[in-house]
Amino acid sequence: MVRNAISAGVLILLATTGVAGAESSKATAAVTTFYNWYLAQHGNVDWYTRRRDDVDWYIVKHHHTEKYLQVRPMLHPILFGLLDETYFKAIGEKMPIYVNTTPDQNIAKMSSFDPYVGASAPATSYRIGPSWGGNVSVGDQVREVTLVSVDFAFADRRPKTRITLVVRKNGNSYQIYDIRYASIPFYYAGPIADLQRFLMDYNC
Numbered sequence: 281m282v283r284n285a286i287s288a289g290v291l292i293l294l295a296t297t298g299v300a301g302a303e304s305s306k307a308t309a310a311v312t313t314f315y316n317w318y319l320a321q322h323g324n325v326d327w328y329t330r331r332r333d334d335v336d337w338y339i340v341k342h343h344h345t346e347k348y349l350q351v352r353p354m355l356h357p358i359l360f361g362l363l364d365e366t367y368f369k370a371i372g373e374k375m376p377i378y379v380n381t382t383p384d385q386n387i388a389k390m391s392s393f394d395p396y397v398g399a400s401a402p403a404t405s406y407r408i409g410p411s412w413g414g415n416v417s418v419g420d421q422v423r424e425v426t427l428v429s430v431d432f433a434f435a436d437r438r439p440k441t442r443i444t445l446v447v448r449k450n451g452n453s454y455q456i457y458d459i460r461y462a463s464i465p466f467y468y469a470g471p472i473a474d475l476q477r478f479l480m481d482y483n484c
Contacts, residue, residue: 307426307447323402403432
């Protein structure tokens with residue numbers, strides 16, 4: 281009886297490990313799909329055309345670009361909605377996102393910010409790192425997610441960056457839910473630590 285109980289426990293452990301491995305593989309595949317697309321766009325991910333002349337806001341809002349339709353399935357609706365608001369508001373600007381390079385926001389040291397790589401310029405290559413399971417709070421509920429680390433390199437030999445993608449299952453799809461940053465020198469209402477929180481502050 282003891283041997284059977286131990287055998288059953290081993291089977292349960294192996295099954296759980298297999299499920300976790302499958303989740304990690306699917307999450308990593310989702311991240312890979314997104315960054316292959318990102319590199320194909322040369323980092324120009326903004327799905328609204330920059331314009332400084334008169335803008336027909338109805339056409340802009342209701343006739344979406346090819347990029348909009350391509351990227352939407354890759355991002356969780358919560359993150360996509362925040363980014364869409366950011367890009368839409370910035371249609372009349374040269375660049376969609378500007379942040380501070382010093383913690384003192386009274387000092388005008390501004391930089392463009394590419395939130396997908398945690399740098400002021402687009403990356404030219406990436407490398408997928410380790411992945412692991414975790415949880416995020418969504419309202420009063422806790423949801424399981426997979427975290428995937430990614431390293432980036434740049435054309436001008438600036439220091440490489442590393443960020444962590446939070447991937448969440450949505451129906452049958454795995455989508456990027458958030459991006460977490462570590463040790464990047466950018467600030468907006470404090471150090472920029474994760475993309476969702478930053479966009480909520482930026483869009484206010």
